[in-house]
Amino acid sequence: MKRFFVGVMLFVLVVSAMGAVKLVVWSGGGTERQGLEAAIAEYKKLNPDVDFEIVDVPYAQYEQKVRLGIMGGDLPDLVTITYPYAPGYMQYMLDLTQYVQKYLGITPEQFKNAMYDVVRIRVTDGDAVRYVPLHFTMQCLWVNVDYFKKAGIPYPPFGGRSDPWTWAEFIDVLKKVKQANNIPYAMSMQRTAERLFNYLGIRGVKILDENLDFTLDKDPKAKQMLTEFVDLFKQNLMVPAEWISNQDPNMAFTGGLSAVLWAGSWSTLDLLKAGKNFAPAYLPKDAEWLSLEGGRFFGAFRTGKKDREEAAAKFALWIGWRGLGYDIYLRTTYHMSAYKEHTVKYDNPIMDLVQAVCGRLAEVTPAWVVTIRNSTLYSNMQTAIQNQASAAVAGQINVDEMIKNLRKEYDRLLSELGSKK
Amino acid sequence: MSSLVKSRFIFVVPALVFLSLFVLIPIASIFTMSFYSWDLLRPPKFVGWNNFRLMLEDKWFWNSIWVSIKLLILTVPMTFFIPMALALALYRETRSSKILRAFFYWPYMMPAVAGTTMWKWLLSYDLGLLNHILKSCGLSPIGWLLKPAPALFSIALLRTWAMTGLLMMMFITGLQNISEEYHEAAKIDGANKWQIFWYVTFPLLRNTNLLVLTTAIAHVFRDFAGIYVLTGGGPGYSTMVTPLYIYNSAFTQFRIGYAYAMSVVFLLISFVIAMTTLRVRENR
Structure with missing residues (x-):
């Protein structure tokens, strides 16, 4: 009997192991x-x-x-x-x-x-x-609710305002919230090609178009929008250390040095750990309203x-x-x-x-945002976009040189890949 | 073949196999792969001299070589004289010198990423301790990592901090091997402390000096982790040393063949520097 049970047990074990x-x-x-x-x-x-x-x-x-x-x-x-x-x-x-x-x-x-x-x-x-x-x-804004309350500024969509800010309103908000709270900067943003793509997209400028052609040197608005981006650092509305030396943007935002963080839904867990009163908000709307x-x-x-x-x-x-x-x-x-x-x-x-x-x-968010970024060409350009933007913020190159260098990188990549893909 | 030669050959074989597997074959593969285009996904494609042609036109690669050389020029004197000064102060066997030696050696034992992260906090423009001290003394804060020159200097400082312990121990070993009789003889002849150091100690340390120099050059020239964490090559490309540039090409852009080609050139430059150092040692 004992042998029988042992045999059955072994059989069950072997069969279950075979089935797993x-x-x-x-x-x-x-x-x-x-x-x-x-x-x-x-x-x-x-x-x-x-x-x-x-x-x-x-x-x-x-x-x-x-x-x-x-x-x-x-x-x-x-x-x-x-x-x-x-x-x-x-x-x-x-x-x-x-x-x-x-x-x-x-x-x-x-x-x-x-x-x-x-x-x-x-x-x-x-x-x-x-x-x-x-x-x-998705990329979105995070606001320091206490700073916004102190400045008496409503934010969309859950802070007393339903529509997104226009770009001009947004810049005005950044200046006011900085001044009202006497903080060194208004907004933190991580140094990535994706943030720059999002900023330019909102301002109506594309790095590559839907045909994957490089358009920064053809679009008359591109230079102005890039210059305005660099100026945000010069005016200390954004944190230069984040784009020049890749300082973690959460440091300034959770440390209370800035009132807005341009990040996204993925930041929730980290921001909750900081134990402060932060809330998500819409990205501003200019020529387009989109996120990445x-x-x-x-x-x-x-x-x-x-x-x-x-x-x-x-x-x-x-x-x-x-x-x-x-x-x-x-x-x-x-x-x-x-x-x-x-x-x-x-x-x-x-x-x-x-x-x-x-x-x-x-x-x-329109489909072109995904289709352009879904390409190998854009994917391979990201490091160059990030490094060139960093150099421009650091004042090592000007915006014209930045666009010229990116065009060169685009041409090189295109010849290496053999086609736009 | 005599049995003696045979037995010698048998003893050498394991070392030859090891050398082939871990040194010769990898170096040979670097040279071979530099003629291919490869993204780690599709099979490598033979492209002849194309990678080298691209490299000649790549101003950021040559910039990275120049940055590596600048870093070498900036760091090597600090990593030579500071450990030497410390060794001279601590080479005698006392209780306090042993404690201090361990203290200075400690950064070398710390993992590079941990040590660099600590420095990144110390050097932060807005939140760093160094700028906090400067501000509390009424001085303006310094953008340690925000401008090209201070960023390069910060890396040199970090490297010196990390290597001082090791190089100090090399100097201490060298100093302890110098017989006290030489110093005593010099004293009897009326030499002062500086003269004893310059005419007796320093010449007798020549082998140690060359060893320290070679080690420092090798460490600085191949440094990667510290720069990757501290500046990531920025601001812009101002601290983009060649190993970091090669890494980015290989593992963020997956231009493996091109990275191999750059490695070949970097290997040759390193080889020239190593040979020059060895020749200097032989001539002495």
Whole structure:
């Protein structure tokens, strides 16, 4: 009898081991890992036959590791990809379209249409769905509510004003809030090509147009808008150290040296930790009203192992679809939803404000913002844009030289890539 | 082949294999890959001399070489004389000298990123301790990392801070190997402290001096982590040293072949500097 039970136990163990699928996930670590772990814990209750191994890859080595993995065929089942690199890896990703009906019970069209337009462009490749949104971000403003109250200035949309500021109003607000609170600067902004792209976009200037042609040296407004940008630092409305020596903008904003932070939905968790009275606000509106989306996507690699590919696709759709694992992930990481009219029950009401502000900005952002930035050409120009802008703010080059140098870089990249893509 | 030669050969083989695997093959691959265009995603494509042609036209690459040389000129004297002065003060075996040696050696043991992050805070224009002290003394704050010259100087200062402990220990070892008899003989001949140092101690330290110089040059020339964290190559390109420029080309722009080509040139420059230092040592 004893031998029989031992035999049965062993049989069960062997069969269960044979049936279990272990999925390897490459993650960026930090809160992303925490979000994945929280969702996985819930998923395993529903699917005990699937196991997971999360591998943290440091951000600085992430793209390098993914590229080497693709080259060497040593790939995980699932991977989180930062938005600028997402288009480059699409061809290696499983098409999730075939699994949408099976695992979500909706048509692929319903799935795609539920997302904000700016997200849909990022995750699809023609009819194919290559990624699901993991954390979706939008640029927005953060204001120091106490400073604005003291200056008696309303801010949109939850600070006593509904419409976004015009650019002229915004500059006036920055001057007044700085003066009323006697602070050295008005606004903090991280040194990135994406912030400059957003600023120029609002002012009606494009670095590249929809055909991916370089337009800064053709657009008569470009020089003026860039000069005005540099002047914001000269007037100490913005913090020179942030663009010259890459000082962390959160330092000045949470330290009370500036009243506005041009950042985004991703800053929520960090700003909550500061324990101050900060609120999200609309970006200003000038020639256009727009913001820049970003974040990380989740995809399943084509590994050729059918059972694992299917298990990976099933999990990807579960964690990437509203109301399922996605909500658990968002509640843990304090990120906003990539789906329209999707309410997540966060344990802090600030996230409802973030969702409302950034959701509205996602709605008004035109498609060209994504299509231009989705290109390899723009992606490869980012370092040069950032460095040239930094040099201009530092006074090492003037705006004309900046535009000339960027044109040179564009021409070089174009000849290297062989075509605009 | 005699058995003696055979046995010698067998003993040398492990070292040769190690040298080939970790030195010769990587160097050979650098030279080979410099003729390819590669983005780590698609297979490498042979482009002949194109990477070198691009490099000749790339003013930021030549700027990075010039920045590396300027940093070398600025840092090496500080990393030579400060550790030497400290070594002269601390080379005798007393309790306080042992504590102070450990104190000065400590920055060298600190991880580069941690140490640099600390310096980044100290040098911050708005929130840094150094500017806070200047302001409390009624002086104007300095944009340590906001202007090209102070930023380069800040990097030199950081490098000196990080390396002083190691180089001081090299000098102390050298000083402790000099027999006291030489100093006593000089004293009897009526030499003062400066004369003893200049005519006795300094010449007897010549091998240590060259070792310290070589180590300092190598450390400064290949420095990457400190500059990456402290300035990221800015303001503009004013602290963009060659290793950082190569890194950016390789891992932010994924121009791997081009980065290899720049590495070849940088390797040759480093080789010339190393050979010059060795020749100086031999001539002495």
